[in-house]
Amino acid sequence: MTSAPDYTYGIDSERALKYAVQHIRGDRVEIIEGIIEPVSPTWDHERAARVVRRQLEDRVDELGCVEGSGNLDLPGSSNWYVPDIAVVPEELARGGGALLPDQTFLVVEVTSESNAESDRIVKRRRYAEYRAPLYLLVDRIEGSITLFSEPGHLGYTRVDGPHPFGAVVRLPDPFNLDLDTSGLSPA
Structure with a gap:
């Protein structure tokens, strides 16, 4: 869903906002529905992402992909995300710029107290x-x-879960991988 650029005072505000967040020194930031949010995960948050990342690594290599937390642009909206993990084809990761969500194989978000509702509702809808x-x-x-899988304009049409930590969750093609969540712990 794209909207017409806002050229108030001759400036494309979406483009200006996204340019600005890419040039902030120091901390990484993302834009969620037009609000600039710092990306500053805690060690517990990073530990949870690591539990998932380590289980994906071998399969990601087999697929010729990389996993990381690079920028995702959502053109036509005031959103610029920095997911906790995104799996993308190696050749796309070499460009240095932001990618689009449809260029990923998988996006993973890990909630924290400060971003749980955004991850559960806003990002789920936008992804x-x-x-x-x-x-x-x-x-x-x-x-x-x-x-969540099988994306559409009204949301994901297939939902597997929620499963409690400790359950095994099957990641479908192209992963065909059972994700063991026993290493995850609540905040």
Whole structure:
């Protein structure tokens, strides 16, 4: 879903905002529905992302992909995300710029007290709208994990979960991987 650029005073505000967040020195930031948010995960948050990342590594290599937390642009909206993990084809990761959600194989967000509602509601809706094929929500607040797939403009049409931490969650093609969540712990 794209909207017409806002050229108030001859300036494309979406482009200006996204340019600005890419040039902030120091901390990384993302834009969620027009609000600039710092990306400053805690060690517990990073530990949860690591539990998932380590289980993906071998399969990611086999697929010729990389996993990381690079920038995702959502053109036509005031959103610029920095997911906790995104799996993208190696050749796309070499460009240095932001990618689009539909260029990913998987996007993973890990909740914190400060961003749980954004990850559960806003990002889930936007990732579906921009066709991220798989969205894995690791909800540390609820102690659960949910896999969303089959994206559409009204959201994801397939939901697997929420499963309590400790359950095994199957990641479908192209991963075909059982994700063991026993190493995850609530916030």
